[in-house]
Amino acid sequence: MMKPPMHVAKAKEVEAIGFPLTAESEQPFQAISKLGHLKEEMRSLMVMLETCTKCGKCAEQCHSYLGTQDYYNFPAARAELMRRVYKRYFTLQGKLFGRFAGAEDFDGETLTKWLTYFYQCNECRRCALFCPFGIDTAEVTIAARHILSELGIMPRFMQGVAANMAKTGNNMGLPKLAVIDNAEFMEDEMREELGIDIKIPIDKPDSDVLYIPSSADFFTNVDTMIGAAKLFYHLGLNWTISTTVLEAANFGLLFNLDVMKEHNRRLTDAAHTLGAKLVIQGECGHGWRAAKMYTQGANGPVPFQIRHILDFAAEHIDHLPLQKLPIRATLHDPCNYGRAGDLIEQPRKVLRAIVDEFVEMTPNREENFCCGGGSGLLMEEMKEIRMQLGKKKADQVMALGSLDYLVIPCSICKAQLPAVMDYYGVKDLKMGGLMDLVGKALVLK
Amino acid sequence: MLFFIGQVFPYIAVAVFLLGLVWRVRSWLKVPVPFQITLFPAPHSLTGRVTAVGKEMLLFSSLRRGDDGLWFWAWLMHITLAMIIAGHIVGIYYLTHQFTLIGLTEAASSQVSAFLGAVAGVGFFMALIVLLYRRMAIPEVKRLSDPADYFELCLLLTIVITGMHMRTVSEVNLPVIREYLGSLMMLRPVPIPQEWIFVSHFFLVNVLMLYFPFSKLIHMAGFIVNRAMLVEAAPSYPTGEEHSHGGISRDARVSKGGAQL
Amino acid sequence: MSFVQVKGNQIEIDEDGFLVNPEDWSEDMAAYFATMEDVTELTENHWKVINYLRDYFKKFGVAPMIRKLCKDTGFPLKEIYEMFPSGPAKGACKLAGLPKPTGCV
Numbered sequence: 174m175m176k177p178p179m180h181v182a183k184a185k186e187v188e189a190i191g192f193p194l195t196a197e198s199e200q201p202f203q204a205i206s207k208l209g210h211l212k213e214e215m216r217s218l219m220v221m222l223e224t225c226t227k228c229g230k231c232a233e234q235c236h237s238y239l240g241t242q243d244y245y246n247f248p249a250a251r252a253e254l255m256r257r258v259y260k261r262y263f264t265l266q267g268k269l270f271g272r273f274a275g276a277e278d279f280d281g282e283t284l285t286k287w288l289t290y291f292y293q294c295n296e297c298r299r300c301a302l303f304c305p306f307g308i309d310t311a312e313v314t315i316a317a318r319h320i321l322s323e324l325g326i327m328p329r330f331m332q333g334v335a336a337n338m339a340k341t342g343n344n345m346g347l348p349k350l351a352v353i354d355n356a357e358f359m360e361d362e363m364r365e366e367l368g369i370d371i372k373i374p375i376d377k378p379d380s381d382v383l384y385i386p387s388s389a390d391f392f393t394n395v396d397t398m399i400g401a402a403k404l405f406y407h408l409g410l411n412w413t414i415s416t417t418v419l420e421a422a423n424f425g426l427l428f429n430l431d432v433m434k435e436h437n438r439r440l441t442d443a444a445h446t447l448g449a450k451l452v453i454q455g456e457c458g459h460g461w462r463a464a465k466m467y468t469q470g471a472n473g474p475v476p477f478q479i480r481h482i483l484d485f486a487a488e489h490i491d492h493l494p495l496q497k498l499p500i501r502a503t504l505h506d507p508c509n510y511g512r513a514g515d516l517i518e519q520p521r522k523v524l525r526a527i528v529d530e531f532v533e534m535t536p537n538r539e540e541n542f543c544c545g546g547g548s549g550l551l552m553e554e555m556k557e558i559r560m561q562l563g564k565k566k567a568d569q570v571m572a573l574g575s576l577d578y579l580v581i582p583c584s585i586c587k588a589q590l591p592a593v594m595d596y597y598g599v600k601d602l603k604m605g606g607l608m609d610l611v612g613k614a615l616v617l618k
Numbered sequence: 619m620l621f622f623i624g625q626v627f628p629y630i631a632v633a634v635f636l637l638g639l640v641w642r643v644r645s646w647l648k649v650p651v652p653f654q655i656t657l658f659p660a661p662h663s664l665t666g667r668v669t670a671v672g673k674e675m676l677l678f679s680s681l682r683r684g685d686d687g688l689w690f691w692a693w694l695m696h697i698t699l700a701m702i703i704a705g706h707i708v709g710i711y712y713l714t715h716q717f718t719l720i721g722l723t724e725a726a727s728s729q730v731s732a733f734l735g736a737v738a739g740v741g742f743f744m745a746l747i748v749l750l751y752r753r754m755a756i757p758e759v760k761r762l763s764d765p766a767d768y769f770e771l772c773l774l775l776t777i778v779i780t781g782m783h784m785r786t787v788s789e790v791n792l793p794v795i796r797e798y799l800g801s802l803m804m805l806r807p808v809p810i811p812q813e814w815i816f817v818s819h820f821f822l823v824n825v826l827m828l829y830f831p832f833s834k835l836i837h838m839a840g841f842i843v844n845r846a847m848l849v850e851a852a853p854s855y856p857t858g859e860e861h862s863h864g865g866i867s868r869d870a871r872v873s874k875g876g877a878q879l
Numbered sequence: 880m881s882f883v884q885v886k887g888n889q890i891e892i893d894e895d896g897f898l899v900n901p902e903d904w905s906e907d908m909a910a911y912f913a914t915m916e917d918v919t920e921l922t923e924n925h926w927k928v929i930n931y932l933r934d935y936f937k938k939f940g941v942a943p944m945i946r947k948l949c950k951d952t953g954f955p956l957k958e959i960y961e962m963f964p965s966g967p968a969k970g971a972c973k974l975a976g977l978p979k980p981t982g983c984v
Contacts, residue, residue: 183880202806220847223646227759228688233686264833307848395944
């Protein structure tokens with residue numbers, strides 16, 4: 174019996190976040206039932222499962238398959254894990270022709286395979302770019318993870334993050350007091366550096382702008398938060414952060430669509446409460462995708478603008494007082510900025526303005542490779558697999574020769590790539606966000 | 619037996635083909651698109667969207683990314699198939715004299731028709747062989763394939779082989795065939811011409827039509843429905859009050875301004 | 880979840896090897912974790928970091944910002960990694976009996 178490569182959340186853990194564990198004997202029946210419902214709610218699922226012509230083009234383009242060399246990580250084969258049972262129970266050809274048409278019964282191993290392989294897909298959508306039909310395996314992955322979670326089956330990592338989010342409004346579980354303390358620390362740092370009093374307003378009512386950073390910016394990626402604070406200070410914005418949603422990320426997008434809606438609702442509620450006209454999302458990849466593409470369907474319509482900090486920075490960059498940093502830097506395109514988020518040229522515009530030498534990696538833009546941590550694959554116990562998933566990225570960076578800085582404008586990528594670079598022996602490379610560099614290049618008086 | 623193949627089965631096949639296609643596509647369009655899944659970079663206007671999808675449909679542009687031979691053979695297969703279908707329609711109706719419409723003599727027209735038919739037929743045949751070979755030679759594709767995938771390729775091969783046979787080795791009586799096909803369309807079928815090569819070819823084509831809506835051959839329609847979702851305009855905030863969510867997504871109104879901040 | 884025997888007590892730890900109940904922490908637990916984390920000797924510097932983390936956690940319910948930890952204890956990040964090879968989050972926090980920091984870290 175196969176064993177999934179991650180720690181699976183226990184019964185009382187999933188129950189605590191509202192997903193009681195379905196009895197094992199009931200799971201296949203419930204899974205099929207939920208698939209039957211989901212296919213009537215999500216057009217992409219039906220069309221993508223029914224349109225694949227098995228051409229195999231996606232194999233050569235998926236970093237997950239190239240890195241792990243595991244057949245089920247090849248996009249079409251991964252989708253087959255669902256397609257085969259979908260055909261068997263929901264299509265005429267599957268019911269009539271069975272194995273001939275590629276249909277298969279749901280058995281004891283199916284759910285274990287789903288858990289194992291749909292959590293080795295980074296939901297990066299690169300396969301959709303190379304498929305003649307645009308079949309997006311990420312849609313199948315999202316569906317599979319949703320069904321699994323509805324049965325109470327999920328990685329412990331996801332459960333932990335969801336529990337923290339529910340309790341504190343951010344993935345790291347920072348209570349309000351800690352947020353205030355951290356903000357004060359960052360204000361002290363800025364005062365020490367610049368001699369200026371730059372504030373990070375917290376829950377300030379009547380703010381024009383609600384800034385939603387990744388909570389990791391309040392733990393490890395401090396420079397990203399400082400960069401944003403400096404920019405807002407210079408522009409004289411009436412802004413605030415909110416302790417009810419100090420999280421750009423939306424892990425619901427990564428394991429359960431109802432949780433996704435719930436997280437998204439925090440965003441819309443906070444903006445409404447504070448009277449903000451503009452919500453600015455911080456450096457978080459899938460969080461940007463969720464905010465930009467899912468808000469409408471999840472909690473729309475909304476009366477405020479939703480923009481990304483890098484798009485906002487790009488708009489103002491030409492008028493900012495800058496001192497270019499004397500470094501040779503390259504840009505990693507997070508999947509959810511490029512293929513899923515329409516944020517391709519803006520980071521480049523910003524980067525070109527603040528560093529001496531900007532060099533593109535190959536491939537780049539919408540064809541860039543995922544970091545390997547996408548869709549929340551940051552589990553410690555999956556380290557070996559994660560390093561395989563990051564291999565293409567390491568190759569890309571190493572091909573650039575001597576480099577001072579790798580720009581990583583997304584929190585998950587920021588957590589994954591230093592480990593990847595270390596693993597593949599890339600030394601002496603500084604890594605961090607783009608707003609970090611903006612903060613360093615800004616000349617403030 | 620010949621009565622069934624010649625005067626009953628064709629109607630069943632066409633009916634199932636048309637109704638099946640409609641039913642299948644309708645089953646997709648009934649389902650909402652709850653969240654937009656635009657694949658960027660995406661076109662910004664309706665013309666842009668139609669052009670992008672149209673170009674993809676005619677040139678298979680996505681397959682050219684990453685550069686391998688698949689694009690050439692898949693595209694060749696489809697373009698020759700299109701030529702064959704078009705060629706059947708005008709070639710049979712005009713009894714190979716269609717090019718008299720552009721000033722050629724009847725004899726010259728027949729030669730051009732035969733030439734184009736040969737090119738298309740041979741091209742189609744070669745493409746199918748290469749695709750079949752590829753399916754068996756590339757390990758991932760082989761493991762991924764179902765018996766149906768091989769069946770479809772073989773069915774198409776037998777159709778093109780019998781087709782080419784008719785225009786070369788056996789040289790069938792085209793006017794008789796034209797009369798038969800015409801009678802089918804007028805819903806007053808006459809007995810099928812008893813040339814075994816034509817009967818086989820025609821029967822296999824009807825089998826293909828019957829099988830089509832229940833197989834991956836539906837990818838022709840799936841392509842359009844899927845691409846439409848991938849080029850859909852992203853939501854633009856703030857959004858209008860009358861947006862309906864839960865149903866099929868619409869473009870949100872584009873908002874102006876925003877630069878005041 | 881599993882249990883480890885430390886000085887006659889059954890202590891529950893999770894799959895990542897972190898303490899499940901913060902109240903179960905003791906200096907003996909820190910010593911036990913040290914053996915799991917390749918920390919050969921618990922020096923005064925180690926205890927300074929551990930106690931800082933515990934104080935902060937008691938006050939704020941969460942681990943401190945890494946930069947703040949470095950600043951307030953006076954140890955640059957490099958030295959923290961030398962003391963706790965798994966780093967401040969996965970190493971030092973474990974020894975201090977804090978829950979494993981989760982999210983994008």
